[in-house]
Amino acid sequence: MTRCRLAYIAEEKGKLFSLDSAQYAIFNGYRETLLERVAGLDTLDRQLQSGTSVDQAEYDTLVQQRIQSQTSLGQYVAHLDSLRQLRISYLLQLNTAVSTALTPDANHKTVNTILLDWLATDDIASSDMETLISIAGQCPLEGGDAVYEARALVSHLAGTEFDDRDLCGTQNRQARKVKQGIISQIVVFPNPTTGELYLDGVAGGIIARVFNSLGELKMDIPIAGNRLSIGALPDGLYTVQLLATDGLLLANAKIILIKN
DSSP states (O other), rough: HHHHHHHHHHHHHTTTTOOHHOOOHHHHHHHHHHHHHHHHHHHHHHHTTOOOOOHHHHHHHHHHHHHHHHHHHHHHHHHHHHHHHHHHHHHHHHHHHHHOHHHHHHHHHHHHHHHHHHHHHHHHHHHHHHHHHHHHHHHHHHHHHHHHHHHHHHHHOOOOOOOOOTOOOOHHHHHHHHHTTTTTTTTEEESSBSEEEEEEEEEOOEEEEEEEEEEEEEEEEEESSSSSEEEOOOEEEEEEEOOTTTTTEEEEEEEEEEEO
C-alpha cells in the first residue's frame, strides 16, 4: 500500500504543469485572441510610422481589446495556478499520511515533501537542500529511485554531481552491510511506554523520527545517548525510526504511548 501511494503521488506530481484538453483549448483561445489583437495594433503602428494616417477610433478600440485580452489570459493563468496550488496541497496531505518503514520509501516520501513545498512556495529552505544532498549521496541500490530524483534537483540547484562508482563501491557496500546488521541488535523499550524510551544496542549518534498512526512526522531529532522521550506527544500508536547520520535505517518499532 505504501509503495502504491508513493507511486500515485509521483505520477500526479508529473501532471501538475500539464493541461487537459479542455484547459488547453481555453488557454489557447485566450492566447490566440491576444496575438490577433497585438498583430492588429502592430499593423496600425507600422502605418503610423510610415506616415499613413489611421482611424483613431479604430486604434483606440484595438488598444482596449488588447488590454482586455491580456487581462483575460492573465486571469485564466491565475485560475490554473490556483487549481495547481490546491492539487499540491492535496498531494502533500496524501504524502504526509503515508507511513514508511524502509529507507527507499522514506527517501521517496521526503523528496515528495520537499519538491511539493518548493512548487507551492517557489522557494527551498537550506535545511531541505541539505536533506536532498544527503539522499542524493546515497547508493541507489540502497536508497531507491528517490536518490535519482534528489540528484536531479541538487544538480539543477547547485550543479553537484554524484558518482555511483564511489557511492556503491565494494568497501562502501560492505560498510553499510555491517551497519544493517545493527537492526537486529537494537531494542526499543518499554512498550507500552509512559513517555520515556530506552534504546539498547545503540552505538554513537543517531537520528530518531517519530510518526503518528496517520504517518505524520511528529519528531525528528538527533540522539547522542540511549534515551528518547516522547512524553510530549498525545497517547496513541507511534512508529519510531532510528537512522544513522547518513540516513540508513537502523531500527523500526511500533510503540504504544499511554501516559495515564
